[in-house]
Amino acid sequence: MAVEEKLIRMEYSEIMEKSYIDYAMSVIIARALPDVRDGLKPVQRRTLYDMHELGIRYDKPFRKSARIVGDTMGKYHPHGDSSIYDALVVMSQDFKKGLPLVEGHGNFGSIEGDGAAAMRYTEARLHKVTQECYLADLDKDVVDFIPNFDETEKEPEVLPVKVPNLLINGAEGIAVGMATSIPPHNFGEVVDGVIAYMKDPDINTQQMMEYIKGPDFPTGGIVVNKDDLHAIYATGVGKIKVRGKVEIEKVKGGKERLIITEIPYTMIGANIGKFLNDVYGLVESKKTTDIVDISNQSSKEGIRIVIDLKKGADAENLCNLLYKKTRLEDTFGVNMLAVADGRPETMGIVPIIRHHVNFQYELATRKYTTLLAKERQKKEIQEGLIKACDVIDLIIEILRGSKDMKMAKACLVEGITEGIRFKSEVSKRDAEKLHFTERQATAILEMRLYKLIGLEIQALMNDYEKTMKNIQEYSDILENRASMAKVIMKELKEFKKEYAKERRTVIDNVAEVVVEEKPIEEVDVAVMIDRFAYGRVVDMPTFERNKEAAEAESRQIIFCKNTDKLALFTDKGQMHLIKVLDLPFGKFRDKGQPLDNVSNFDASKEESLLIASVAALKDKKLVFATKTSMLKVVDGGEFDVAKRTTAATKLAPDDGLLLVGVLEDQDSIVMQSEKEMFLRIDTAAIPEKKKGAIGVRGMRLADKDLLQAVYLLHTGDSKTVKVKGKDVVLNRLHIGNRDTKGVKK
Template identity: 45%
Template sequence: MDKKKFTSISLQEEMQRSYLEYAMSVIVGRALPDARDGLKPVQRRILFAMYELGLTPDRPFRKCARVVGDVLGKYHPHGDQAVYDALVRLVQSFSTKYPTLDGHGNFGSVDNDPPAAMRYTETRLAPIAHKGFLEEIGSETVNFSNNFDGSQKEPDVLPAQLPFLLLNGSSGIAVGMATNIPPHNLGEIVDGLIALIENKEISDKQLSKIIKGPDFPTGGELICGNALQELYKTGKGSITIRGVIKIEELTLSKGKHKKNALIITELPYQINKAGWIEKLAELVNSNKINGISDIRDESDRDGMRIVIELKKDSNAELVISNLYKKTTLQTNFGAIFLALINGKPIQLNLKQYLNYFLEFREETIRKRTNYYLKNTLEKLEILEGLSKATKDIKKVIETIEESENSAEAKSKLIEKFYLSEKQASSVLDMPLKKLTNLEKNQIDDDLEKLQEKKDYFQKLLNERELLLKLLIEELLILKKKYDVKRKTKLLKNIDQNEELETINNQILEDFVNKKTKLYIDNRLYLKKMILNNYKKSFEEVNKIIDNKNIQKFIFKIEKNIKLIGITLTGKVFHIDWESNINNDFKLDNKIIGNINQNEILNFHSMKKGIKNYLCILNSDGRFKKVLFDENMFKSNRSFAITKLKNNIQIIDSFISSEENNLIILTSIGRLFKFNLSNKNLNPTTKQSQGLMLAKPLPTERIVSCCQYKNGDNIYLISKQGKIFCINSNEIYYANEYNLGYLNERTQLKNDYFLKVSPSNHYLDIETNKNKSARLDFDKLNFTSNKTNFLINFLNLEKGEYLENCFRLENLMH
């Protein structure tokens, strides 16, 4: 093999060169539109090919396969499906604001149904495309270049009479860049162009008052605000669009109650209806959106209608807010005004683009006027020659008769009558009927009219103000003919978080007025309970029942309360229940963060704006009180509230105020009583280990603690279900030197204590046999037993014992 045929090159340089060529090919030849006509190459070629085929709006439809074949064979050497997809989009009224093609057949739907094959569908140019793109193409207004094989000529750009880049928008992903231009309203764009012609110094703010915002073919609602101003000022930004939804009362059938329903009549631009409904159903089934009982699609040829039936007690405004927040019923449209100018991708703001289009349109009108002037001068030259000839027709005839041939006749006419070659040829070609007086007068009239036209065209080219006036007149004609009412409604700047907060506050107010309770069950679901149901749940007390779905923690719904949880390992986390107040939801990792659910010890509610002390007791007898501040959660969802040694856990906790007292219980019944306002129990930091208040003996464990008020009864419950009652005044205060209070009546055999509770609380218990009971201490009879001990009132089965106990505050008031 001859080594001279090979050249060594740098792989890096070759890759850079080749990739740059590829990138520019994609940018210029496929993905980005030209700023002048707003078309990508494939779109321009489709329109021009159809123009050449004569598929004007007044002609019959032609098969799309024929159009695609012409485009492929003459101008666009790519795949037929790519061309057909581009053609389909130009037909779809839900994709293109002002469709440039009329279609006959199935061209897809907002449900993302595919169009029929190209052999079945038919198309032709739409009136706005024929007028706005192609009317002036034969007037030497644009340059033509060779096609891919040099066999045809194709236009570099179409002589667009309107800024279709803004009217229909455009989207495309190139290499290292992308464009996404939203569609706009024709009337507003024309008014903006006219305002810019009349005042070149118009500000972006003034211009945005005329062009109020994008106008999408699918309608919807546009939230106007700073983002829209930023988009028009810089050419890049993100705007928020919404679907249109209303509340409607449905009468389903006779004898049935009326139901509230949400009716969606418009979805945001480019949202797939069928896909949206399917996604909504998933959210409803997974309890991420509550309050919905049924979803159905009642859309027909008259328009879109998605019916969302609501449950009886659902708050419609909150459901709407959740639909906006959790589905694409509200979505952001990331816009960037990127287009090709002189073959280079350039980002333009609104005013810059309108100015660029006006320059292009002014240039097009000048080229068109020059073309008209050239034709007028040619006609004028011929008519002037005919006029000279008809005024001395006898001499003209004699000259022709005396000539040997037409060439000699032509030469003599030029010489005798001072005619040009074109004029002499037209005289020789003149039919005899032109010699009548009527025809002579017609020639003179035509001469006068052509002279007026010539003067007008010359004046148009010389006087820019006159040309701009014509430009405005033509824009107004197009506006009158093709303008349609704005579809996308404009909304004032809406803060979705504020909107949701307002709705939540209204619902919260309603819950507070109805004394609704909030509870967490044994499956860690956070739910609500109306007052009557809450009262019913306390009717069957002091009795073992099958454990179904007990309420572990119950809170009163109030304004400005914060729910927190605490784990065995000392982590504290908060639950954002207010932002999802109308829904029941599971406390999974999405809600409580990276918390091991099996380690959760307690939940507490705290009133915002007052001093809340979180009191915690460790298994080693250490106790600490932390002044709780809601700002603790600003940076983290959870944090450590205490510092624990190895194998030490938190065993109990409560929220306290300073005037209460503290009781600590050990497994053998020792009680340690303290005043929480004692200076030794001052609040400590999160980093401290706490103060040793109850050091356990080798044979016992620290099991529980609670707060109480002077004179309250204190109840102790054991693993075997035994309950001991003692008045708090009988217990003396402990200090760091004594061993606490131990009543001889509390000595247990083969048993130990689990929980301590004051008299103003209920106690929920769970057994190892999956049974439960709710204890109301006020209904227990201790007077018949001098030892204040209830031993077998729960009637536990053989081998059955208590596993868990949960204190519940009395919230009957």
């Protein structure tokens, strides 16, 4: 029997749109963003819960990270093992987290960007604070459990976290079309903020910031824009400027050194190495001459980067230069985005705490509802046992006269005496009056004889009194919000007392740094460019002493001031600017710098036609010639521009520059085509145009002919080229008219 085919026709764009939205929401809600209630992303939540389930508590031995990762991946997180291990590693790093949740054993990476060892080598277990503040009460039905990815296990929808983890540890995550970036805060301050909110739910951002001063980064540092924090915490969006902490230390010989003891939070990892390179760059580019040496002496004890200064150096000014030119002062972008009520939302600090407090009330309600139900069950059983002690002789008589457990239980619960042998009718009538509950009857039947000892009966009475007190206490907590708030605040104060630490980050308003740059002494120099497009600079006395060697080794020598810029013209019609100060200055035999490194010039894709001083070009005229024989003269002043790269001329799609030359009086140019046609014309016949113009035709070329070369001849120049083995002396060619065919050679 053929299966009936069912075709569904849909617009392709609709399918793509729905699929992409489904994917985006999956990434946003189930992977990349933290939940405002517990401040955890799914991978972090699942890893902590798995460690809890495996019994890897703070007071138990460490277990292999590979075991934790494998178990988490197999049960709860069906993604790559690297994402789970990375999350585990980050939760253990005290330089990334204000409150590490996992205790690592082995190499878990360093503040300088060293990665953790492979998970087969490292071990981990939960911290005490994680066990007490993040995973406690899971057995009291405080959160909902949902099926895992293959519905073989149950996992908590959210962890019953008792402190605002979203603020304490911060969060980072990139979703689809959105990202979160929340800085870490001080544990004690955040707890104080929560208590303040519980006492006054109408508290505003300004009042909240009396408790939570600002971010507290694990790396310390100084927040320098205190006045901007109010707007950031009100809206949940903004930029925090953070500086490293620098101390000035005097050493022998009257010298000083800068000691960097704290770095901006954004500098951890590979950015420490980048900072060191940036400092080297300041020295190489002569932005400062005060630094003698720099060394990174950081260790497990903390950050220590030492910058040795020369005698008489201005340490304060150099410190400002580091803030201005390196990542020693950096910006932390804040975007307090988290999943609230199932959807992503950007929140200020008060709404985040409001969500947390509402969650705490929900947790407490479910916890004490569960505890109250258990206490009421205990009360029922205890009352049954107390009552049983008063009629214990009758109960023993019932048990001895019953044929089985079922008969005895029926008598205790419903007073059914049929089939039971009693010693007297009085006992039988008393037995018929018994009405224990099911639970009480079960407890009586399971009771051991030693419970009838006087002291045990007294202990039972004491337990009953304690149970009644608990019932009264739990009922009061559930019925009065003030009582519940008191319990939550008491627990928070206990957490603060045990886990709070001193603030590490200083919050202040600091003026924008001002760097007093020493004026550069202007001197005449010679810029030498060799055939490999390497450039170097020497002063004129050095050049004069080595003139012959310089002229022999250099493709081009430009005489200018050290403060000048060089214009480099290429066959692609581009002009690249090079600052002479960016080229190495020093001894004649010092190594040069590739022009590619100090400009946008790319020697692998472009050919350099002319390099000249921009200052020298201002009073000059430049002649341009292309493969398609387009000529023009441009005023050199047009090339005194600020952009590092600009179009020197306009070119047709398949055209290219063959010549850029500086004109002198009574010059001529010779055009040589691929079909061996030559035309010499006076440069006075070439009109002056703007640099954005294409120009005019120089030689009338035959079909499929292009210019092979163009030569600029100054007065007195003698130039010879070979054509089919014959010498053609260019300065002897007849000067013709522009836009003619030329002569065959």
